Amino acid sequence: MSKPVLVVGSGPAGLSAAHALAEAGQEVVLVEKEDKLGGAPILSGYARLVPSREWAKEAIGGMVDRVEQHPLITTHVNTTVEKFDGEPGAFTATLKDGTDVKSGAAILCTGFTHFDSVNKPEWGFGTYEDVVTTTQVEQMFSSGAGVKCPSDGREPERVAILLCVGSRDRQIGREWCSKICCTVSANIAMEIREALPNSKVYIYYMDIRTFGLYEGAYYWESQEEHKVKYIKARIAEVTSDGKRLIVKGEDTLVKRPIMIPFDMVVHAVGMDPNVDNMTLSAIFGVDLEKYGFIQKASAYAQMSGTSRPGVFIAGAAAGPETIDDSIAQGQSAAMAALSLVNTGTKQAAE
Amino acid sequence: MSKPVLVVGSGPAGLSAAHALAEAGQEVVLVEKEDKLGGAPILSGYARLVPSREWAKEAIGGMVDRVEQHPLITTHVNTTVEKFDGEPGAFTATLKDGTDVKSGAAILCTGFTHFDSVNKPEWGFGTYEDVVTTTQVEQMFSSGAGVKCPSDGREPERVAILLCVGSRDRQIGREWCSKICCTVSANIAMEIREALPNSKVYIYYMDIRTFGLYEGAYYWESQEEHKVKYIKARIAEVTSDGKRLIVKGEDTLVKRPIMIPFDMVVHAVGMDPNVDNMTLSAIFGVDLEKYGFIQKASAYAQMSGTSRPGVFIAGAAAGPETIDDSIAQGQSAAMAALSLVNTGTKQAAE
Numbered sequence: 001m002s003k004p005v006l007v008v009g010s011g012p013a014g015l016s017a018a019h020a021l022a023e024a025g026q027e028v029v030l031v032e033k034e035d036k037l038g039g040a041p042i043l044s045g046y047a048r049l050v051p052s053r054e055w056a057k058e059a060i061g062g063m064v065d066r067v068e069q070h071p072l073i074t075t076h077v078n079t080t081v082e083k084f085d086g087e088p089g090a091f092t093a094t095l096k097d098g099t100d101v102k103s104g105a106a107i108l109c110t111g112f113t114h115f116d117s118v119n120k121p122e123w124g125f126g127t128y129e130d131v132v133t134t135t136q137v138e139q140m141f142s143s144g145a146g147v148k149c150p151s152d153g154r155e156p157e158r159v160a161i162l163l164c165v166g167s168r169d170r171q172i173g174r175e176w177c178s179k180i181c182c183t184v185s186a187n188i189a190m191e192i193r194e195a196l197p198n199s200k201v202y203i204y205y206m207d208i209r210t211f212g213l214y215e216g217a218y219y220w221e222s223q224e225e226h227k228v229k230y231i232k233a234r235i236a237e238v239t240s241d242g243k244r245l246i247v248k249g250e251d252t253l254v255k256r257p258i259m260i261p262f263d264m265v266v267h268a269v270g271m272d273p274n275v276d277n278m279t280l281s282a283i284f285g286v287d288l289e290k291y292g293f294i295q296k297a298s299a300y301a302q303m304s305g306t307s308r309p310g311v312f313i314a315g316a317a318a319g320p321e322t323i324d325d326s327i328a329q330g331q332s333a334a335m336a337a338l339s340l341v342n343t344g345t346k347q348a349a350e
Numbered sequence: 351m352s353k354p355v356l357v358v359g360s361g362p363a364g365l366s367a368a369h370a371l372a373e374a375g376q377e378v379v380l381v382e383k384e385d386k387l388g389g390a391p392i393l394s395g396y397a398r399l400v401p402s403r404e405w406a407k408e409a410i411g412g413m414v415d416r417v418e419q420h421p422l423i424t425t426h427v428n429t430t431v432e433k434f435d436g437e438p439g440a441f442t443a444t445l446k447d448g449t450d451v452k453s454g455a456a457i458l459c460t461g462f463t464h465f466d467s468v469n470k471p472e473w474g475f476g477t478y479e480d481v482v483t484t485t486q487v488e489q490m491f492s493s494g495a496g497v498k499c500p501s502d503g504r505e506p507e508r509v510a511i512l513l514c515v516g517s518r519d520r521q522i523g524r525e526w527c528s529k530i531c532c533t534v535s536a537n538i539a540m541e542i543r544e545a546l547p548n549s550k551v552y553i554y555y556m557d558i559r560t561f562g563l564y565e566g567a568y569y570w571e572s573q574e575e576h577k578v579k580y581i582k583a584r585i586a587e588v589t590s591d592g593k594r595l596i597v598k599g600e601d602t603l604v605k606r607p608i609m610i611p612f613d614m615v616v617h618a619v620g621m622d623p624n625v626d627n628m629t630l631s632a633i634f635g636v637d638l639e640k641y642g643f644i645q646k647a648s649a650y651a652q653m654s655g656t657s658r659p660g661v662f663i664a665g666a667a668a669g670p671e672t673i674d675d676s677i678a679q680g681q682s683a684a685m686a687a688l689s690l691v692n693t694g695t696k697q698a699a700e
Contacts, residue, residue: 020682024688062650210527252603289563293563299402300404319562320561329682332678339374342374
């Protein structure tokens with residue numbers, strides 16, 4: 001029997017990697033720093049997911065269940081890897097409580113950190129109660145509370161969703177695009193329009209990046225079926241006239257200043273590198289890329305590789321990623337790890 | 351020993367799926383309709399790939415080599431599956447020459463068809479020799495011939511790349527976005543600027559969709575390091591003044607008609623559903639989605655599924671896809687197929 005594979009992090013990528021390995025008969029040790037499995041979709045309370053429109057607590061919750069129930073997967077929550085030594089086929093990870101875990105390979109599925117909107121203060125978050133984030137709107141849906149203005153509990157009549165908050169913004173050191181916020185925002189806009197049929201929802205954008213088949217299902221459907229409006233604009237600031245929020249900026253198509261009142265403004269927050277990446281880089285001996293995500297191997301022949309042999313990566317740890325691609329990458333990294341530990345076992349048997 | 355897994359198509363997804371399965375000890379039968387393996391990157395002669403910047407003939411060629419050399423993979427080229435019967439764990443595929451192939455599961459990696467630019471006649475392809483496609487420019491690089499105007503062999507001084515040719519275009523029944531053309535075009539623009547330092551390269555776009563980390567490596571790098579210019583425009587037509595090509599349209603940012611002369615115009619052609627999809631749908635009994643791509647299962651728990659149990663899917667067969675995601679999906683589908691055939695074997699042994 002080959003040594004277990006260590007999977008670090010239990011969001012969609014980690015759950016997918018662990019399950020795939022276990023289904024292939026491979027023992028897995030899964031380490032999660034939070035007190036429960038599921039990653040961002042569960043811990044942050046996402047609602048209906050792109051693109052399956054399943055509820056996060058069912059879709060990702062189901063992935064949690066099958067991992068928790070699998071006899072070949074041992075789970076450690078509320079802990080982190082403090083030390084990681086050895087070489088491919090023979091690693092030792094030391095957990096916070098001193099436990100040593102032997103593994104043949106490791107897969108980092110350590111995800112991202114949501115951009116904190118207080119770092120974009122001119123857009124009103126932290127100043128005005130009714131400026132919220134996409135994550136907060138997800139929570140309004142997933143909790144069943146419904147979409148309400150936090151200041152007074154009223155249902156908003158006019159909602160603005162501002163894209164690229166913490167993305168494509170060099171002023172605040174975040175040059176990258178967070179890949180999925182355009183599509184998630186179109187999804188949220190449609191959900192709001194369904195829940196509040198009298199509301200008007202506007203999306204402020206630089207470029208609409210509903211790539212691939214999302215174009216029909218989100219970009220066009222949000223406009224044609226749900227009457228969501230798109231405004232290409234540079235936002236200057238979000239203020240208040242005492243009664244309503246005011247979004248000020250320039251409509252970049254008509255080159256005119258615009259000042260439009262809203263009841264609620266939603267920041268489509270981007271994906272930052274996981275705040276733990278510096279620590280993870282030091283402990284696992286893996287390089288980071290220039291923004292602070294974990295550096296992926298650049299060659300197609302070793303898609304899931306990092307700079308350290310035997311340490312693989314999947315999902316948003318390596319850069320902004322969608323849930324479905326994270327799941328596919330989790331399985332992809334599982335295959336790479338499996339191949340490594342099987343080769344090791346074969347060699348040992350010879 | 352479980353029955354082999356049938357993999358149909360040998361582009362990046364199929365090569366990846368076949369190799370992953372074989373590395374996990376699973377027998378594979380790979381069927382390719384063309385006379386050699388490699389799919390679009392090899393058959394269409396792609397040059398340097400996004401995002402690894404490896405040469406296609408090395409990166410994908412290397413994947414071909416390891417598949418051809420693997421003792422657990424049997425390859426049939428120049429043939430197709432004509433009949434596919436049975437159920438999960440016990441399928442029989444009949445090839446064109448009458449050979450029956452038994453398999454426990456099948457993975458469709460049947461890819462896409464490049465949009466044919468003659469279907470967008472007002473943009474000059476087929477009328478003017480110096481209107482070419484991104485695929486043709488890739489071939490100019492990969493063949494070593496260099497970028498030359500087909501009409502007279504001169505090196506172009508002014509090059510326009512038109513995005514969304516056969517994508518996001520309802521007039522010609524192609525509503526979807528082809529996901530990777532923006533980034534591929536930025537890549538090609540940089541390659542042209544490197545090969546011809548005196549050239550000027552313009553990219554005409556609706557939205558720039560260099561999502562995720564492509565934003566820095568392609569969108570910004572092409573502008574800042576390589577002086578590629580981006581023009582947000584609606585193209586009306588491509589004509590000629592007898593000496594040069596003229597791109598006519600409207601600059602949608604300044605709302606002004608523009609007529610700009612070029613030596614070469616490049617169509618960034620999109621991804622159509624594989625022209626064989628109707629046939630594949632009938633033979634394999636899998637549903638197509640509304641545009642004609644093969645319908646994926648919509649639930650995260652069965653990411654690689656189709657409408658038919660035991661028949662999985664990976665890559666651009668299910669919609670426009672990048673090479674790296676196709677590779678990851680190939681491995682993901684391999685994991686799903688492996689799990690199925692192993693379960694079948696376990697049950698049979700019990």
